[in-house]
Amino acid sequence: MLKLRDILVELYREAATSLPFEIENKLQKISNIEKSNSKEALKVILENIKMAREFEKPICQDTGVPIFFVKAPFGISQTHIKNEIIKATRIATKNIPLRANAVDVLTDKNSGDNTGIGFPIIYFDEINSNKLIIELMLKGSGSENIGQIYKLPIQEIGAERDLDGVRKCVLDAIYKAQGRGCPPYFIGIGIGATKDQVTRLSKEQLLRDLQDKNKNSVLANLEKNILKDINKLGIGPMGFGGKTTALAVKIGINHRHPASYFVDVSLSCWTHRKAKIILKI
Amino acid sequence: MLPLKEKDVLSLHAGDFVLLTGVIITGRDKLHKFLVKEKLPPKKIPFDLQGSVLYHCGPVVREKFNNYEIVACGPTTSIRVDMYEPEVISRYGLKGIMGKGGMGEQTLKALKENHCVYLHAIGGAAVYLAKKVKKVIGVWKLEEFGIAEAMWALEIENFPAIVTMDSHGKNLHSNIEKHSRNEFMKLLKT
Numbered sequence: 301m302l303k304l305r306d307i308l309v310e311l312y313r314e315a316a317t318s319l320p321f322e323i324e325n326k327l328q329k330i331s332n333i334e335k336s337n338s339k340e341a342l343k344v345i346l347e348n349i350k351m352a353r354e355f356e357k358p359i360c361q362d363t364g365v366p367i368f369f370v371k372a373p374f375g376i377s378q379t380h381i382k383n384e385i386i387k388a389t390r391i392a393t394k395n396i397p398l399r400a401n402a403v404d405v406l407t408d409k410n411s412g413d414n415t416g417i418g419f420p421i422i423y424f425d426e427i428n429s430n431k432l433i434i435e436l437m438l439k440g441s442g443s444e445n446i447g448q449i450y451k452l453p454i455q456e457i458g459a460e461r462d463l464d465g466v467r468k469c470v471l472d473a474i475y476k477a478q479g480r481g482c483p484p485y486f487i488g489i490g491i492g493a494t495k496d497q498v499t500r501l502s503k504e505q506l507l508r509d510l511q512d513k514n515k516n517s518v519l520a521n522l523e524k525n526i527l528k529d530i531n532k533l534g535i536g537p538m539g540f541g542g543k544t545t546a547l548a549v550k551i552g553i554n555h556r557h558p559a560s561y562f563v564d565v566s567l568s569c570w571t572h573r574k575a576k577i578i579l580k581i
Numbered sequence: 582m583l584p585l586k587e588k589d590v591l592s593l594h595a596g597d598f599v600l601l602t603g604v605i606i607t608g609r610d611k612l613h614k615f616l617v618k619e620k621l622p623p624k625k626i627p628f629d630l631q632g633s634v635l636y637h638c639g640p641v642v643r644e645k646f647n648n649y650e651i652v653a654c655g656p657t658t659s660i661r662v663d664m665y666e667p668e669v670i671s672r673y674g675l676k677g678i679m680g681k682g683g684m685g686e687q688t689l690k691a692l693k694e695n696h697c698v699y700l701h702a703i704g705g706a707a708v709y710l711a712k713k714v715k716k717v718i719g720v721w722k723l724e725e726f727g728i729a730e731a732m733w734a735l736e737i738e739n740f741p742a743i744v745t746m747d748s749h750g751k752n753l754h755s756n757i758e759k760h761s762r763n764e765f766m767k768l769l770k771t
């Protein structure tokens with residue numbers, strides 16, 4: 301039987317080198333609509349996706365911050381999974397290879413193997429099932445840097461404490477981001493009571509499939525409307541101008557405190573790298 | 582063809598699609614901070630930067646038979662080094678800056694004053710662009726700064742990029758920003 305560590309190395313390889321097909325297909329579609337330099341950029345992007353998959357090389361040189369979302373049944377040791385993730389990270393960094401991105405804040409030294417304090421990021425949840433589900437997102441930092449957190453209300457953009465206020469925040473975030481984070485973007489939104497809660501929630505939204513429709517019809521509608529509005533901004537692929545600035549908007553909610561209305565906007569670049577594995581225990 | 586001459590730069594206009602061939606130098610966050618803080622004279626750098634293109638890139642590199650293979654080398658976001666760039670352009674005689682996302686007013690001004698051009702590479706197209714690298718000429722500050730932040734000299738061939746800020750003061754990014762600002766204001770009212 302394969303060790304968990306080996307399975308995780310392959311999860312890294314898949315995430316880093318093979319973009320989900322639904323994203324590739326979507327990019328293919330928009331390359332037929334866009335014009336001029338945006339179209340040229342998309343052509344190179346599509347060629348790059350194919351080359352990365354064929355040669356098993358990282359789609360983007362920024363192999364990002366590895367973020368693991370682990371859902372494990374009762375009785376599975378989190379410490380064991382964490383140790384395996386760390387070992388797999390070291391192997392994957394060397395073998396694929398990934399770019400070493402973990403930098404010590406005090407010494408400014410790069411650890412060289414993508415491990416360090418709180419690096420990679422691992423989120424655990426217990427589930428009532430006999431399956432171990434591990435999802436990995438390689439979060440590029442160009443797009444991470446343009447994410448924003450909002451505390452409603454915000455008078456300057458007329459964002460009140462309601463869903464229209466949320467819409468205005470997201471538009472503000474994308475307007476400010478312009479083309480700096482490699483659009484077309486994937487947008488995860490988290491709404492809730494505290495800062496830490498909404499930032500995790502918005503990242504979790506980025507795990508959802510492109511076609512996944514929100515189960516809540518109010519949110520499904522809001523996702524659709526915000527996406528439509530964003531694509532009116534005209535920023536376009538790579539920020540070269542055009543009709544497609546974002547490919548998806550996904551929203552998650554938590555209950556909030558009467559005094560708090562936090563909205564976190566997490567962005568992913570077009571190279572939205574993620575992979576998932578489900579293991580029977 | 583690199584290095585770029587004054588007349589080459591002046592002939593380039595925002596919106597032009599170009600293919601670069603010759604030697605480019607990489608440099609990102611740490612290197613910019615270091616060059617400006619140390620006020621390093623050009624002769625202290627092992628590569629000739631006069632007329633060269635400085636590429637904002639932190640590549641993935643694999644060591645192979647005592648040489649290096651560039652595995653992936655797309656651009657990184659340029660705006661982070663905006664505060665250092667005017668000094669770097671003028672001190673080292675650069676004729677091109679390449680990265681992604683565009684840069685600020687101070688760099689636009691420096692491009693104009695020093696007859697230099699900003700080239701936008703295709704973000705995320707790292708394997709495709711790595712195939713355009715024919716040879717690693719050398720590397721500087723590898724031990725100290727690490728692979729991503731070191732200065733790499735790369736021989737490239739037909740490396741695609743788009744001029745988005747030219748030496749005549751034209752900036753495609755600000756045109757798009759203005760357009761999106763108008764749309765944004767309209768959407769706030771709906």
